[in-house]
Amino acid sequence: MVGKDCVAIACDLRLGLQALTVSNNFPKIFSYGDVYLGLTGLATDVSTVADLFRYKVNMYRLREERQISPQTMANLVSSSLYERRFGPYFVSPVIAGINHTTGKPFICGFDSIGCIDFAKDFIVSGTASDQLFGTCEGLWEPDLGPEDLFETVSQALLNAVDRDALSGWGAHVYIIEKDKVTKRLLKGRQD
Amino acid sequence: MEVLLGLTGKDFTLVASSKAAMRGVTILKATDDKTRELNKYNLMAFSGEAGDTVQFAEYVQANVQLYSMRNNSELGPAAVASFVRGELAKALRSRSPYTVNLLLGGFDPITQKPTLYWCDYLASLAQLPYAAHGYAQYYCLSTLDKHHHPDIDLEKGLKILRMCSDELKRRLPIDFKGLAVKIITKDGIREEDWVDDKQVLPA
Amino acid sequence: MADRYSFSLTTFSPSGKLVQIEYALNAVNQGVTSLGIKATNGIVLATEKKSSSPLIDSQSSSKVSLITPNIGMVYSGMGPDYRILVDKARKVSHTGYKRIYNEYPPTRILVQDVARVMQEATQSGGVRPYGVSLLIAGWDDGIEPEAEAKDVDEPEAEKKLASGKTGGILKGGPSLYQVDPSGSYFPWKATAIGKSATSAKTFLEKRYTEGLELEDAIHIALLTLKETIEGEMNGETVEIGIVGPPEDRLLGYEGVEGAVGPRFRKLSPQEVEDYLTNL
Numbered sequence: 001m002v003g004k005d006c007v008a009i010a011c012d013l014r015l016g017l018q019a020l021t022v023s024n025n026f027p028k029i030f031s032y033g034d035v036y037l038g039l040t041g042l043a044t045d046v047s048t049v050a051d052l053f054r055y056k057v058n059m060y061r062l063r064e065e066r067q068i069s070p071q072t073m074a075n076l077v078s079s080s081l082y083e084r085r086f087g088p089y090f091v092s093p094v095i096a097g098i099n100h101t102t103g104k105p106f107i108c109g110f111d112s113i114g115c116i117d118f119a120k121d122f123i124v125s126g127t128a129s130d131q132l133f134g135t136c137e138g139l140w141e142p143d144l145g146p147e148d149l150f151e152t153v154s155q156a157l158l159n160a161v162d163r164d165a166l167s168g169w170g171a172h173v174y175i176i177e178k179d180k181v182t183k184r185l186l187k188g189r190q191d
Numbered sequence: 192m193e194v195l196l197g198l199t200g201k202d203f204t205l206v207a208s209s210k211a212a213m214r215g216v217t218i219l220k221a222t223d224d225k226t227r228e229l230n231k232y233n234l235m236a237f238s239g240e241a242g243d244t245v246q247f248a249e250y251v252q253a254n255v256q257l258y259s260m261r262n263n264s265e266l267g268p269a270a271v272a273s274f275v276r277g278e279l280a281k282a283l284r285s286r287s288p289y290t291v292n293l294l295l296g297g298f299d300p301i302t303q304k305p306t307l308y309w310c311d312y313l314a315s316l317a318q319l320p321y322a323a324h325g326y327a328q329y330y331c332l333s334t335l336d337k338h339h340h341p342d343i344d345l346e347k348g349l350k351i352l353r354m355c356s357d358e359l360k361r362r363l364p365i366d367f368k369g370l371a372v373k374i375i376t377k378d379g380i381r382e383e384d385w386v387d388d389k390q391v392l393p394a
Numbered sequence: 395m396a397d398r399y400s401f402s403l404t405t406f407s408p409s410g411k412l413v414q415i416e417y418a419l420n421a422v423n424q425g426v427t428s429l430g431i432k433a434t435n436g437i438v439l440a441t442e443k444k445s446s447s448p449l450i451d452s453q454s455s456s457k458v459s460l461i462t463p464n465i466g467m468v469y470s471g472m473g474p475d476y477r478i479l480v481d482k483a484r485k486v487s488h489t490g491y492k493r494i495y496n497e498y499p500p501t502r503i504l505v506q507d508v509a510r511v512m513q514e515a516t517q518s519g520g521v522r523p524y525g526v527s528l529l530i531a532g533w534d535d536g537i538e539p540e541a542e543a544k545d546v547d548e549p550e551a552e553k554k555l556a557s558g559k560t561g562g563i564l565k566g567g568p569s570l571y572q573v574d575p576s577g578s579y580f581p582w583k584a585t586a587i588g589k590s591a592t593s594a595k596t597f598l599e600k601r602y603t604e605g606l607e608l609e610d611a612i613h614i615a616l617l618t619l620k621e622t623i624e625g626e627m628n629g630e631t632v633e634i635g636i637v638g639p640p641e642d643r644l645l646g647y648e649g650v651e652g653a654v655g656p657r658f659r660k661l662s663p664q665e666v667e668d669y670l671t672n673l
Contacts, residue, residue: 020332022317022322023309023317023319025317026317042313043313043315043316043317044283044314044316047280047315063503064503064563065563066537066563072496075495075496076494079494080494100539101536101537101538101539103539
């Protein structure tokens with residue numbers, strides 16, 4: 001979710017097989033320097049893709065002696081997923097970050113074969129995406145400050161996952177500002 | 192009807208697996224051991240397709256031991272779990288995937304913390320306080336949800352395991368020939384003398 | 395058979411030298427001189443285009459090449475080897491970068507990729523080293539935020555350096571590299587390669603000043619070339635490539651928001667003639 005000079009990215013913590021909950025501490029947001037990547041979908045591919053980009057971004061950093069920008073990361077994710085066009089990773093990634101050259105917030109989402117969905121306001125993904133579209137559409141407004149953005153993204157997420165039997169069990173929320181990132185753990189309903 | 196159960200406590204990890212080796216509805220053996228010791232502090236329990244299980248477990252076992260020979264140091268539980276997941280994930284998208292579900296019981300000699308990793312044949316990996324595979328998930332997780340606590344001692348752990356074992360005996364339609372129970376502590380891996388002769392009748 | 399199992403032709407001599415690489419450098423040092431000069435706002439690459447016969451159509455051969463819209467290259471040494479490297483550089487800038495990140499490689503990354511190609515030729519079986527040295531010039535946008543102009547009424551002299559861009563991935567700006575047959579590469583403010591490299595470099599040392607602008611650099615490039623050139627100097631025999639401000643007119647289209655034209659371009663014979671008359 002985009003705010004004024006800040007962005008937020010949040011995920012729930014459930015890992016399950018259909019209706020059976022296996023774990024209630026399975027974070028889906030991964031950090032790559034200045035860029036944050038959220039991954040929903042098949043758990044094994046969430047781990048595999050997160051590890052793959054850790055490798056790719058680390059190599060990028062060593063080779064170029066700089067952090068990867070959110071935009072460059074978006075194109076890297078897109079090309080990496082499309083490389084597997086005919087045997088895709090079953091994930092729908094979301095990227096959030098601030099471009100330190102322009103100082104502007106950036107978010108985008110992808111389908112499982114790498115088609116980028118740029119957005120000015122918010123990106124949703126996962127089993128509760130229908131509900132998230134509703135809550136985000138209702139709660140989001142332009143130019144929210146970091147505190148208001150945290151409240152908005154948290155309420156949007158918690159209320160969406162409470163209407164989805166396959167999501168929930170706590171949440172991680174990242175508020176990303178130019179020179180500060182705040183990570184908060186939300187307890188959420190444990191049922 | 193293979194049973195894999197694991198739980199951690201204050202200073203130990205328990206791993207239990209059913210002793211029946213089955214083919215279809217036929218029980219071939221009543222003293223099967225569905226675990227392999229990877230090193231002093233890591234135990235892997237496995238269930239799934241007959242040929243794959245032992246093949247994969249011993250492949251992992253050999254590689255974990257090869258690592259310590261080459262590097263003069265043992266892999267910790269997190270490293271073992273990561274390695275196993277990597278191998279399983281690699282196999283998943285190959286021509287011949289392994290159909291193996293795993294529990295990785297461990298004790299980290301550095302942090303002195305017990306660990307338990309749950310990994311299914313899709314290579315979904317999660318570190319958990321207690322875990323099960325197969326039908327045991329449906330029968331035991333609720334019992335564990337109610338009674339488990341991270342700080343329990345071994346006696347309490349075994350008591351909870353007994354409750355799980357009784358429930359399985361009560362509900363499973365086929366005899367799984369009792370459990371083989373292994374305990375991982377700071378002293379390494381040992382097998383518990385698990386007395387399993389008590390009959391549990393359906394309610 | 396030969397492509398499956400062969401030994402490297404480049405092997406150590408007992409004294410620890412790789413003579414094949416030295417021979418390759420000899421080939422470079424017999425080649426036509428090329429030079430490059432970095433300015434504050436761009437770079438110039440210049441070389442002499444010699445033709446063995448007046449019947450040759452000089453328009454159709456070219457020694458200065460565009461690799462990416464912001465990077466250009468020139469060589470001294472063996473022409474055929476150079477054309478292979480131009481092809482490989484253009485290809486790797488796409489396969490190894492643009493198709494992955496949807497942007498063109500920074501100059502240093504491209505230089506490293508080309509240097510790797512040249513290094514591999516010194517260790518692989520059945521091949522000889524490339525008989526060329528390259529000058530690669532490029533402009534990077536940089537990723538550090540533009541520094542706010544602190545003082546509006548700065549002295550005029552310091553405004554030349556106002557951008558603060560001195561090259562490199564972080565700050566952005568112009569950079570000029572030389573790549574040798576061994577695969578080693580060096581960043582330069584100004585340098586020359588080929589037959590008269592030594593005398594040209596001595597000349598450049600005298601003429602080069604900090605805070606040079608592109609127009610001055612082109613002037614110095616032509617003066618340096620004049621010292622070493624063997625034949626006549628005109629628009630047909632001198633080839634110049636520049637990295638300068640973005641040329642939106644070269645895009646071939648207009649009206650697309652955010653589209654930026656290429657910085658690298660070759661000067662036309664007419665443009666070279668104009669510079670020469672003002673020499």
